[in-house]
Amino acid sequence: MRRLSPLPPPGPLRTLSLATLANTVGTGLWLAGGALYLTRGVGLPAAAVAAGLTVAGLVGLTASVPLGALADRRDPRTLRALLQVGQAVAAGAYLLVDSVPVFLLVAILESLLATGNLAVRAALVAAVGGPDGRVHAFATLRAVANLGIAVGSGLAGFALAADNQIGYRALVVGNVLTYLLSAALLLRLPPQPPVAVTRKRPWAALRDGRFVAVSAASAVLSLYVTLLGLVVPLWIVGRTGAPPPVVSAVLLVNTVLTVLLAVRLSRGVDRAAPAARRMRRAGLLLAAATPLYALSAGRSAGPATALLLAATVLLTVGDLWHSSAGAGLAYDLAAPDAIGAYQGVDGMLGGLARAVGPALLTPLVLGGGGPGWLVLGAVFAGTGLAVPTLTRWARDGRAGHPERMAA
Template sequence: MGRVSPFPPPGPLRTLALATLANTVGTGLWLAGGALYLTRDVGLSPTSVGAGLTVAGLVGLTASVPLGGLADRWDPRTLRAVLQVCQAFAAAAYLLVDSLAMFLVVAVPEALLSAGNLAVRAALVAAVGGPAGRVHAFATLRAVANLGITAGTALAGIALAVDTHRAYQVLVVGNVATYLLSAALLLRVPRQRAGGGARRVTDAARRGGPLRDGRFLAVSGASAVLGTHLTVLTLVVPLWTVGRAGAPPPVVSAVLLINTLLTVLVAVRLSRGADTAAPAARKLRRAGLVLAAATPLYAATAGLPVLPAVGLLLVATAVWTVGDLWQGAAGAGLAYDLAPPHAIGAYQGADGLLAGLAQALGRGLLTLLVLGGGAAGWLVLGALFAAVGLTAPALARRAVASRPAPTGEPAAAGQPVAPV
């Protein structure tokens, strides 16, 4: 009988999953309540909060590659625990915010820590899962993260319902506590070896590092474009559901719940077969085509009565989620397999940097495309996703062909490249 629980059997991955659960409960708390705390309790304007978070997020991306590279030199478990403690202090500092200037003083360091920690987390997942199990571990933690965010969002609802200064303070302190609990759980994971030693990392840096590896960046960029499915689901679809499909606001929760449930139930299963570049690229191609197939379904909801529109929204989201999960697993598999074994953290940082930039740009561009273009906008988005997905195998072939031989010697003439 297959496992229903997203939690793995006892072992290092189970402990890492519990740390992820604790961390993402705090994520859910802050995602649901942070903006309201800053506007309703602190008194900042919504425009100031939005602009401040955008600036902080873009600045924060600059920490991805350096901190990822640090995980190649230092035990990523300990580094991630230290960063979680630092994030706890940054989260607590929101209690001191009383102006836009102070908000930026807190938000920018917090964003730097957050972006860098994502790269370190990816290096830790690779270390715990090993070459044969890291994509499985990634998918497992993604399923657990969805549970944590859902739980945190529900808990935040209590503070938002009370809507008092003390309730918002409790929300902030709860977020702080989840960082500290996550750090404590991380220290129960066995220490992990750094990614290959300082000498080899220095050699990699001399060759230019991930930001000068154009073929890796091309593959990662394709994955990042498809990864904007998250922005579409969490920003564009809710606005379309209420504004164009004419559904009542509670339907938005049902749409997002479908995505969460499917992620928890099938994320691990759909991640299978993405451990190396060739099959991962094929899975990324399928992801692009499936995401493209969902776009006309979303577009059609604008011309239907409410009940059929709601039904079609749920079907479209189920299809969208399959593409979402294939993209996540394939993107992880490609980013891991195309990275030099001694520089996995730095390469995960570069992958995260491109993903973050795509999300930042996508918020405005995708909203304008779909909400401004209507059904035609959805179809253009579908064509873009299909085209990017179809390019993935060729991009991956070029990246694989450019890798040095494992022995460090030049590849033999005529050495075959695995088909993608």
């Protein structure tokens, strides 16, 4: 059982993992029940909720780089704990929502804190893991996060079954409590003072065009997140003969494989060159999954289900290769005295891809059918093949400008 558990041995990474587990249980609660709380519990129009969350998500991206840069100047442990407390306040504010304007205000505040927190978390992971252990730490937290979201989603089922004000408000309170528990666990970590005092402006990382190019390629590959969360479920119920429960089976396969394999598939990508090669393989594997999804169209339940599950296995392994390689590239190509700011840029580009993903992939795949899947596969393959060249270009630029490396 110890080998199956994503939790690492006792130590700072175990503490950070427990904080992540607490946080993501709350994430699972809110992902499963937040939309229903706002529509059925509060009575907001579904279209207004969808539009508000989109606007909030885009506005929230602006916090990624400034808060990441702040983590380069302050203890990221304390900063993240404070942000978690702020997120608890924002989550609790949903209990006060009674109109669309109030909802939009709360959603924007929550998104700013959440997006900035991801950049601070990346800086904290780098501090806890060190140069040779930060990708391993990142992968460990990825596995733990998937476990926490699964647990939270399962717990949300009780509130959703009740389908009343008490149940929906219990979801909100549960989310608040998990933020506070996470903050308390974070403060059990030893302080993580900055390794150097940087005078770089927060937006300096955005002017590193070569780093931005590599991160943008990684962001394109991250569109698989939209596939699994939105496009594939709609494809299953609308274009294949597979029964609706296959949607749950697909998501379960993805979750279980992520928990079991995230750490194992993260080995060997602590440096940029091997990470770029792994990213290339990830792009090709993501591309290989798309024809299988396309072939599932119009098939009966058995063959369609087999194709969908096989495609999901390929997509999940490609996902895990991509996420660990992306972390290796983002860390190793960053200026050592601006890790947080660079992670903020990387996170902002990934967040932008996830924000526009539904608008891009829904008409491409659901509207284009099989040819749309093949076009997407070509994008994945071409992007993956380009990453090693972009990485060499970024490393050459860094070597030609030693001030980017200097503390």
